[in-house]
Amino acid sequence: MVENSNFRCGFVSIVGKPNVGKSTLMNKILKEKISIISPKPQTTRHQIKGILNDENRQIIFLDTPGYLKPRYELQKKMLEYLQNSLKDSDLIIFITDAKTFPTDYDKELLQLIEQIKLPKLAILNKIDLVDKATEEIKIRQLQQYDFEKVLSLSVLETVDFGPLIETISAYLPLNPPFYDQETISDLPMRFFVQEIIREQIFHIFRQEIPYATTVVVESYKELPNKIEIAANIWLERKSQKMIIIGRNGEMIKKIRENSEKEIHNLVGKRVVLHLWIKIKPNWRKKKNALKEFGYR
Template structure:
């Protein structure tokens, strides 16, 4: 390890659906944060670890900032505010194909309250003409003194290397916090639950996404077969009608969720998986704070 090894913590912040999880997965090179075209996909601060010969960066992928409509929403916004205070650098991600909105202005107001350097990362540049970037840069420059402005395409990987070089240049000298082969500090159970939740988001209608939580009841290697992991998971939702949608006609939706989730989980674990899914109704759980911890939501580390 050279004497000028860099390390530090970087928060990724932005409106829902600007590509925060996509960027993190592109940087780390494997799927640790779930992706969906529906807002509020990320609910926890997902820590991802990038390690190179030059340094180590620990990323916090914060929930998309939004006007909260439930106690869970309040908790998610509190996570964002906490993240901004505990990092060395902030990446404010915007979507090049979306106009500046109230959500972006709300985030900029939050950024004024912290002294941490902020990079403006303009994502989804593959969706706009290069000439359209200059007016966007100018508009945001007038609103906040960004340390750097870097356009990228998180999905295609365009300019992501330049972003990483700049981050390593900016971060202080420091130790390697995690082993070089570790990509997240979340336990496998958490990531498995997130992969199941991602499949529900992809496959169900608008009324389902925000009202589900996934709990891994049991996850262990099958006795007598080291190449098979048994996973028992419960999908909680708020209404009986939602349960019906998740089950689907003759259990078809449930089977499809299970099939797609199992494929991703097998890639993650590198082994065969038996996945058993149950659905339970827990009325209005998003407003019951006593359930948050059971369902994997924490407002402190």
Template sequence: MKKCGFVSLVGRPNVGKSTLLNSILDVKLAITSDKVGTTRNAIQGIYNDDDSQIVFVDTPGIAKPIHRLNQILNKKAYANTDAEIILFLVDISTGFGKGDEYILNQIKDKSSVKFLLLNKIDKIKKEVLIKRITEIKEKFDFDEIIPISAYKKDNIDTLMKCIKSYLKEGEAYYSEDDFTNISVKFMMSEFVREQVLRLTRDEVPHTVACYTEEYREDDKGVYVSVLVVVDRDNIKKMIIGNRGSMIKEIGTKARGEMEKFLGKKVYLSTYVKTIKNWRDRDKYLLELGIKEEDE
């Protein structure tokens, strides 16, 4: 018997949920970027050690729905708040804002244990942090409040100990070799989308989806082909770049991440295609793996 349970990560876009998931698991499972709305799927990362098995669920950041895409993302974020513990992350370097309060209101009646994680403490002075903690404590009631830096892996040990203290012993849900619910094909498309997010300007990321069309392996390495879908031709031009320089850089960096993840040589090809209004068309949301049949 081990201490077992589901722990979901919830919060506004860009507060560092995916960075925290990767830091806890010590593997890059979820892509991260400084653009709002990086994560689009609920990604499970399974943490195993001698005395526990904890399933962490990273969720898309919750933001105002404008497109059908955002509606689906919000739904995915909330669908995963039925966990034993909810880790509610805020970016404490910018403070506890209206967007955070909005989400807190949505989760406050859930029966889960609620931790408030004050992330990005590496970006502020200690005095500011203490002042902000005092203000939050006066206003809200959390089971635990823990300051962390997901990026610098600061205070993650304390967080893990604290999580374990709330979990009960039970039968493990997964075998010890399982570490995620997502497929390798999905990971490959995400590594390409990560570089698109990181290397292009703000207006590009939301209009892009990536899809792995081919994944095969032989004794020389792994062959991956990823389709990059955009909704306007001028965005396509930006992604391809001057004489293909941008798509080349995206490909090189994504291939590096794939090789790190797989531990094998990767041959990557990428194609860019325009599909008008894909974010509002269920057919493409389905085809691109963002929407599921019953949503």
């Protein structure tokens, strides 16, 4: 139990359109890979909790799916996760891309969060990709909104996140910690395994395949000298199955081997991963299928 009358603890939602650096920001602040990352938009599908602990604070970050107009049930569920995270927050961090701000999605999300009476910070990310004059113009545009502070940085190139952590802490309530001080996320290991496999699919395949894929771990057995995992990769069409398997099984082998390495890095044990490919037509558009696959 932390006995510190100045201890701060609260929930911080990180929001933005797809692919602006939300997951990278959380991972770098925590110095842990909690959220999967790929160059493709909409990699994050759930609300992911990552927890920063030190003697003065516990910050519970909520990494959220990128804001977009939903076209099918999975995207509606992703928007619901984002909206729910805002309700649970003590502070909102809006992050955007210095090269593209302001897009229509930026403006829509800004309208949404302006209705929420909570302190907000703005982060103009990827400033290494624009000149100083452009950066200053974008900062002035963000300052027109209801932000306590507008910060500009390159999440990828920043080494010391101490000043940002101090800024965030100033807006959190005086509270004892919600979680044990050793906890960095409240998500189960099966969830992280599913995300690692899905991340490899996002890295390896193009176009529709990553978006038509979800992963469900069916068994996770911790044995004395290894961890044995069985997982189903669910697709929407039979034609996608042949692409995932690849010629002579090359692609599914690559997914398996890459995933085993990443899971080994996470658990520190030898990993044996068994993968099966299954089809559920149009699962992204069906509420029952989403519930079955853990999108609740």
